[in-house]
Amino acid sequence: MSENEKQHTCPTCNGNKVIEGICETSSEWQGKSQDGQLCTPDQTCPTCNGSGVVK
Numbered sequence: 001m002s003e004n005e006k007q008h009t010c011p012t013c014n015g016n017k018v019i020e021g022i023c024e025t026s027s028e029w030q031g032k033s034q035d036g037q038l039c040t041p042d043q044t045c046p047t048c049n050g051s052g053v054v055k
């Protein structure tokens with residue numbers, strides 16, 4: 001482990017490395033998805049590229 005480079009916890013994902021999927025419910029989606037709920041999948045944080053830290 002090197003401490004030559006200072007790293008900070010990624011502010012976008014708070015060090016979680018992934019952006020959690022969000023579920024929303026809208027009447028517009030009734031019949032298109034179960035219970036009219038639409039969810040986005042978890043995705044790798046674009047800010048830190050999944051490292052959880054930024055320089």
Ligand SMILES: [Zn+2]
Pocket residue numbers: 010011012013014015016017018045046047048049050051052053
């Ligand atoms: Zn991040």
